[in-house]
Amino acid sequence: MPATSLSDWLRAESDDALAALLRSRRDLSTPPPSDTTVLATRAGTPGSVARACEDLDTFTLAVLDALLLAGADTAPVDVAEVTKLVETEVTDALARLRARALAWGDEDALRVPPAARDALGPFPAGLGASSAELADADIAAKLAEIGEDERGLLATLAAGPPIGRTRDAGAEVPLELAETAVQRLLARELLLRRDDQTVELPRELGIALRGGTVFAPGSLQEPKLPVHPHKPSSVDETAAGEAMEFLRQTETMLRSWSQTPPPVLKSGGLGVRELRKLAKDLEVDETHATLLAEIAVGAGLVADSETTAPEWVPTMLTDSWLASPPAQRWITIAQSWLELPRLPGLAGSRDPKDKPIAPLSDELRRPLAPIVRRRVLATLAGLPDGSGVKSTDELVAVLAWRAPRRGGRLRDETVRWTMSEAAALGLTGLGAITTATRALLVEDRVEAVRAMTESLPKPIDHVLVQADLTVVAPGPLEPELAADMSAVADIESSGHATVYRVTETSVRRALDAGRTAGELQNLFKTRSATPVPQSLSYLIDDVARRHGRLRGGAAESFLRCDDEVLLAEVLRNAVASEYDLRLIAPTVLISSYPLAEVLDALRGAGFAPAAEGPDGRVMDIRPSGRRIPAKARTVRRAATEPALLSDDQADRLVAHVRAGDLASARRRGDTVSAPGGGGADTSATLALLSQATMERRDVWIGFVDSRGTASQRVVRPIRVGGGVLLSADNDRYPLHRITSAALVED
DSSP: OOOSSHHHHHHHHSOHHHHHHHHHHTTOSSOOOOHHHHHHHHHTOHHHHHHHTTTOOHHHHHHHHHHHHTTTTTSOBOHHHHHHHHTSOOHHHHHHHHHTTSOBSOTTSBBOOTTHHHHHOSSGGGOOOOOHHHHSSOHHHHHHTSOHHHHHHHHHHHTSOOEEEOGGGGOOOOGGGOOSHHHHHHHTTSSEEEETTEEEOOHHHHHHHTTSOSSOTTTTSOOOOOEEEOOHHHHHHHHHHHHHHHHHHHHHHHHHHHHSOOBBOTTSSBOHHHHHHHHHHHTOOHHHHHHHHHHHHHTTSEEEOOSSSOBEEEOTHHHHHHHSOHHHHHHHHHHHHHTOOBOGGGTTSBOTTSOBOOTTSGGGBOTTHHHHHHHHHHHHHTSOTTEEESOHHHHHHHHHHHOTTSSGGGHHHHHHHHHHHHHHHTSEETTEEOHHHHHHHTTOHHHHHHHHHHHSOOOBSOBEEOTTSEEEESSOBOHHHHHHHHHHOEEEEOSSSEEEEOOHHHHHHHHHTTOOHHHHHHHHHHHBSSOOOHHHHHHHHHHHHHTTSSOOOOOSEEEEOSOHHHHHHHHHSHHHHHTTOEEEETTEEEESSOHHHHHHHHHHTTOOOOOBOTTSOBOOOSOOOOOOOOOOOOOOOOOOOOOOOOHHHHHHHHHHHHHHHHHHHHHHTOOOOSOEEETTOHHHHHHHHHHHHHHTOOEEEEEEOTTSOEEEEEEOEEEEETTEEEETTSOEEEGGGEEEEEEOOO
């Protein structure tokens, strides 16, 4: 009869131990494990057991270690024995272990998966194997007989792991002949010999050295997390100020990269030079600049252009993000950080090849990073409203106790990075979580936007104009006023109060954008809470007086005629509106259409225009028919008789060939009678080159260049020294790159 579910099948087909596990599960108030978890754990794979232990706290893992110490992986054990090892009540911990199918059975017959020892390590609780000799021995008396060096060695092994490698393990030496601490401890049976190079501390001795307890006092209790009480409104306002600053920095970065996008490294990422430039422009450190770049890319505001010369370029989402209200912009940034599968804090560290890890590179990818961030924020959310942690290290200790097997080697650093980044983004303030972040963690974006809107500083509608042509914005400006100030002034310093400076260049920029001098004067007159200095009014009027006197424009073609009446007739014709003809001088018309099209249209309207060249002469611009590019013509030379070699050329050619054969024979190791040197005999090669230098004779050499390319050539050396051969042609040949040499016979 087929089973109706996997659990039913396990009850019907598994052994008595598994059936007992499933029966015990019905008596627990904790939710039952999934069918997949039961099957995987019962299968006994170390990987499934290790995965089930990832979320267990230190106390629950200690209970599992106690079960392994009692031998529950090989035989049933009583809960009283486990309680004795842990020295406290274990009912809740056993319930958590049963919920994950890491323990099963009645109170007097508890069992654990056999693979638990492989998953947690061969030494539960850091203790070694039991010793029958020490089971009933007076351990205190034995410890009183040893010296300080031996006691220090035992204390090191008692802290775990309980094994050590030493050459003394292979020698059985009587106590009276023992010379080292290891030999004396082996002779006293206070150490166990595992093999010729390994010793192990017995379990009974390890417990005695720990003060008679398996686990250190206080280690099974969760560390306290000291907090500072704050008003929730103070937390929200502090975080909102940081959020506004982060948004301003992100906006500045996007506008800068819109003008000059930084290149993408060949290996991917952002270069050191570009990162330092960004940090300098924003007046932040490189760690904060990395966070800005990572979140901008993670939010889709910046992307790789993926062109021939790739660059980090803002996307079209940037414009809509910049036009959104501050609270909505913050939600986008905060949500992107929460879901970012990367660790920006790793940037600048070294990879396994000892190379620095670049921002925005693939080496920063960590898929579990969002889980760690939410775990940290969830811990803060569990505190009373407004309570902020006093020290990040204390929070690290608490999270490490709650899940010691999770996070790997970067577990503690990731918590520190999360707290630092959350504070910079405005998700936390004064060490406490904000109201908006609480809503964001439960996916309530509407409430998060409302809370952040209430916390953000209210926009102000005025500025303070100073006599030195600086303008101070004592807070966030209204969007319209902020746009006006950015158009007419340059930001000199930023922060919670922004300082602008009005210069001739900035005024000209505003005039180029279409503002008039009157509009600029009215802007400062109506928006400044202080009197407008006369120097600012003079500056605006002076720049406006000189602005636009010389103007430029774009045109595709022009028409000129000395007869103004004829040009007026052309302008009244339909051709003028169709081909965008405009009068820019009494005798000149311009058009945005090509000249040939304009002339054809005028001829069709009854006019008789002519085209003229740069020199004023009439020219024909009519097309002369289709043409294709001409193919390159092969030049054929007339056949000639080959030139004959002279006797001198023939003699030199034969000499060069013989020299090459001679050098090749030496390189192969053949026996030759002619004098010379080879690549295998350095002294002979040097002697041959020195001889050629003194006798001013040519030498055939085999040479390997810096790229590893081998070649042969004939040279006349004029000097050999300093590891270099200098030829008569002023060429330099390093001696270590000469593979063979032979004299050219006269």
